[in-house]
Amino acid sequence: MAFALRKRGPSNFERAADGSMSLIEHVRELRNRLFRASLAILVGFGFGIWLAEPVRKLLSKPYCDLPASIDPVTGKCNFVQLGVADVFLLNLKIGLWVGLIIAGPVWLYQLWAFIAPGLHRNERRYAYVFTALAAPLFAAGAVLAFFVTTKGLQFLLSVSGDDIATTLEVTRYISFVTNLILLFGVAFEFPLVVLMLNFVGLASAKRLLGWWRIAVFVFFAFSAVVTPTPDPFGMTALALCLSLLYFAAVGVAFLNDRRRGRNKPAYAGLDDDEVSPLELDDDPVAPGQRIEAAAPVDAPEPITAPAPIERRYDDMT
Template structure:
């Protein structure tokens, strides 16, 4: 006995993509996706609270690995707590950050599922590529920030000398490390902006390469301003990495231009201030087709005279 299979209707993604979803259905879909994303963040926050102490110890490692951070009497790395609830609030903050990272696959998917139907197919393909590159670049920036923190603290603590005992306040230190990780991670996303300019056709690879002097200067100036430590290690490391990523992005742009055939257009070698070449080869002009005479037009009909205006009204009324 054959069973008839029920034909499934279009999915919500297809309905949103083809415009058949109503405004209220869009609002309900947004509400459902916000609820799922919030639920995932709450679950991740609970896991982050459980891991807060371990994460705080991990973030304290660049400072605790230095000999100046060890207490001579106890041999333990110690921090200062100025407020009674500082460590508790710090654990909540760390738990929230860890929860956002753990729940990132869920809330990023919900955000993407709501935005993606409004994009074209090639735009969604580019989004997949840029998203797959963003996470490794951010992780590389975080690792570099950890290295810079270690070298920067070693440089700064050696300046104080052996006659000065240095003990860091725990909340300010953790904020310093997390801000540095966030700053370096965001800075490492700059090559994606360069690739985006090339992929959408705003700047070619040759033009991007011609800007390398300006780019190197901007990278070193940016690193000198945003690096929180005054030591030269962090500024130089960030600037060199940004320069390497920029030239790597330009290399990918050259491959993309070659794949798309850019630079082979008819006016590709003509500068903006040059006259474009014109083809002045004469072409023979053929005789046009014979035009038949049109039929004569009938005489217009006589126009009837307008009725006289009543004299009790003027021309306006």
């Protein structure tokens, strides 16, 4: 028994890539993808509320590991809550951040599926590589920020004397830690910007290497502003990590330039007094054939007069 197979039409990705999708269809696709992304974030927010308290305790660990944070009576790490609903609102904020991270693969895919049809094949390939590198770099920056926070709090709390009891307010402390993690994570994405400039052809690897003094100075200045303490430990750690990532990105740029042959001049294999190799064709040219004279053109024949038009019908019938 033979079954008739229905011919499958082009997908939405193919129709958006070749420009056959109308504006209304683009708007409808954007609406559907925003709905799916919002639904995924809502589900992630539910899991984030469930994980809010463990995450808050994890972010409090740099402060709670210090001896100055322990209450001598209860033996627990104490924070201050100034408002009645401060901890509740803080848990909602932490739940939202955790929900965005949990639902990240879904809403990032929806965003990418809407943007990707407008990119070329090589641009999509570069986007895959940069996205695969962005997440580990951000995670490395977050881990470094967590480590710098521990050392920074130890320095800041040691400044106060024995006659001062230090107890941190919970919402300000969590905001301080999360902002520091975001700053360090975004700073670790700078090598991707360097690679992007090289891959699109705006800056060669040799030029990027020539900018190393300016880059190192900018890294140390940025680290001095971002790190929370005036001690040189956190600033030096962040600046050295950024410098190493910059030189690693320049090394990848050198490999990319060598692969594309950007640094090779057009006549690199020739000496200054050597002429370029030209292919000389010494074959003799045969004489051309004799062209006969053209015959005269006959006079045109007279054109017969057209027949009279039948008035009962128009020109279309």
